[in-house]
Amino acid sequence: MLLVRAGRALERRRREVVAAHGLTTTGLAVLEALAGADRTSHRDLAAAVGVAPATLTPVLDALDDQDLVRRHRAVDDRRTVGITLGPRGRDVLGAATADLAGRSRAWLPVAGDEIRGYLNELLARAEADDTPRARKDTPPQARRPHAYERARTHAVGDGARPMTAPAAAALVMDYGGVMTDGPPVATLPERARRAGVPTALLTDARAVPAEVAALFDVVVTGDDGPRKPDPAAFRAAARAVGVPVERCVVVDDDRANLRGAREAGAIVVGHVDAATTVFEVEVLLDLHLE
Numbered sequence: 044m045l046l047v048r049a050g051r052a053l054e055r056r057r058r059e060v061v062a063a064h065g066l067t068t069t070g071l072a073v074l075e076a077l078a079g080a081d082r083t084s085h086r087d088l089a090a091a092v093g094v095a096p097a098t099l100t101p102v103l104d105a106l107d108d109q110d111l112v113r114r115h116r117a118v119d120d121r122r123t124v125g126i127t128l129g130p131r132g133r134d135v136l137g138a139a140t141a142d143l144a145g146r147s148r149a150w151l152p153v154a155g156d157e158i159r160g161y162l163n164e165l166l167a168r169a170e171a172d173d174t175p176r177a178r179k180d181t182p183p184q185a186r187r188p189h190a191y192e193r194a195r196t197h198a199v200g201d202g203a204r205p206m207t208a209p210a211a212a213a214l215v216m217d218y219g220g221v222m223t224d225g226p227p228v229a230t231l232p233e234r235a236r237r238a239g240v241p242t243a244l245l246t247d248a249r250a251v252p253a254e255v256a257a258l259f260d261v262v263v264t265g266d267d268g269p270r271k272p273d274p275a276a277f278r279a280a281a282r283a284v285g286v287p288v289e290r291c292v293v294v295d296d297d298r299a300n301l302r303g304a305r306e307a308g309a310i311v312v313g314h315v316d317a318a319t320t321v322f323e324v325e326v327l328l329d330l331h332l333e
Contacts (some may be wrong), residue, residue, distance in 0.1 A: 060143055066261055068286065073102060074135070074136040088103075100239075101121060213290060216232060231330075232258040235328055238328065243261045244261070245263045245280040276303065291310065293310065
């Protein structure tokens with residue numbers, strides 16, 4: 044648990060630094076991908092970052108609004124759009140990465156050989172346990188890592204170690220007892236979508252208010268198939284957003300539903316109080332702090 048708490052604290056610090064430069068870490072990953080290319084298509088950029096093309100669109104919109112990226116329509120085919128890193132985007136990328144590198148050296152204490160060896164062994168075991176389960180029967184396009192899963196190098200003593208973030212890539216929320224609690228929990232779907240994270244409302248209710256349904260990319264009700272707490276219901280929600288269930292964050296307040304989501308392989312957040320739920324979803328999905 045100490046390692047989990049330390050990892051969450053460091054990830055929160057990292058997001059704070061990136062946010063100070065007007066970015067999410069997903070947006071930062073887009074700028075990093077563009078920095079090494081002359082002009083990239085929307086589809087190729089989505090593949091490089093590790094998200095679906097539709098998911099990439101709002102991320103690019105936000106970067107475009109800040110004049111960090113530029114879109115160019117092909118002369119011979121107006122449907123084809125090339126994306127490049129603008130001069131301001133290059134400046135912001137340089138400042139953000141330099142800031143992160145400097146802060147990382149301050150955050151991470153010098154570690155001896157014994158500690159580094161222990162952490163390397165821990166990571167090796169965790170990756171060995173997770174890889175077969177995550178990749179079994181998963182289509183190739185779903186195997187690409189999410190933007191913030193990409194390896195990041197942090198100084199650890201006088202050495203360095205690639206560090207990967209959680210694999211969360213979609214948000215699945217309950218209606219009654221979760222969305223009905225109102226802000227700030229009810230603002231999570233909108234915040235997730237702004238960050239390019241697909242969202243689903245999974246509920247046994249036959250209908251939900253139109254204004255609530257509009258907050259999500261998809262709505263899966265009790266009439267659409269298996270009902271909670273059946274693990275199949277959570278797998279159905281994952282299919283609806285096009286993300287493997289192992290990469291879905293499920294927010295629910297019912298213990299039986301949480302067990303079902305866990306059996307399906309999802310990442311679960313048990314909703315008890317707003318502050319804790321919002322914090323956990325922020326960390327897991329790499330959302331701007333609010």
